Amino acid sequence: MAAIDRADPIIMGHILVGHRDLHDLVAAARAAFHAAGVSATGTAADVHERLVTLRDHLHSHFAEEESGGHLEESVSRMPRLNGAVKAVLAEHPGLLMELDALILRLARPDIPQTAWEQATRDFEAFARHLMAHERSENAVVQEGYNEDLGLTD
Ligand SMILES: [Fe+2]
Numbered sequence: 001m002a003a004i005d006r007a008d009p010i011i012m013g014h015i016l017v018g019h020r021d022l023h024d025l026v027a028a029a030r031a032a033f034h035a036a037g038v039s040a041t042g043t044a045a046d047v048h049e050r051l052v053t054l055r056d057h058l059h060s061h062f063a064e065e066e067s068g069g070h071l072e073e074s075v076s077r078m079p080r081l082n083g084a085v086k087a088v089l090a091e092h093p094g095l096l097m098e099l100d101a102l103i104l105r106l107a108r109p110d111i112p113q114t115a116w117e118q119a120t121r122d123f124e125a126f127a128r129h130l131m132a133h134e135r136s137e138n139a140v141v142q143e144g145y146n147e148d149l150g151l152t153d
Pocket residue numbers: 062065088089092133137
């Protein structure tokens with residue numbers, strides 16, 4: 001019987017750090033939306049800046065995932081995961097487009113209240129889609145490495 005592969009601790013650590021950074025940036029953007037929504041000094045510019053930072057980070061994160069690394073490694077360890085990895089990577093352009101559309105709408109100082117409320121809801125929808133994406137990705141890598149990463153959210 002073949003020995004069970006152990007996860008490479010460097011790769012595992014990399015996944016954890018990358019995804020936690022994304023969680024932190026989403027939380028920071030959410031806080032900026034909240035601050036802008038409850039105070040008159042609330043700044044659409046702050047929200048915009050947070051979203052641009054998140055967008056830049058997300059773009060690099062996706063590019064890194066697409067250029068090999070832990071997803072590719074999962075497939076080489078377990079070829080039947082090929083379809084799942086392709087499916088998860090195929091979600092990247094849509095997620096970036098969703099965030100880009102939101103950034104574009106907030107790139108002006110005079111945002112009407114109704115548009116602001118809609119943008120806040122759309123951000124939450126985007127955050128849900130991103131977290132679902134990261135969960136699917138974690139599940140694939142976890143299966144590929146046959147290792148419980150302890151990533152449940
Ligand atoms: Fe991804």
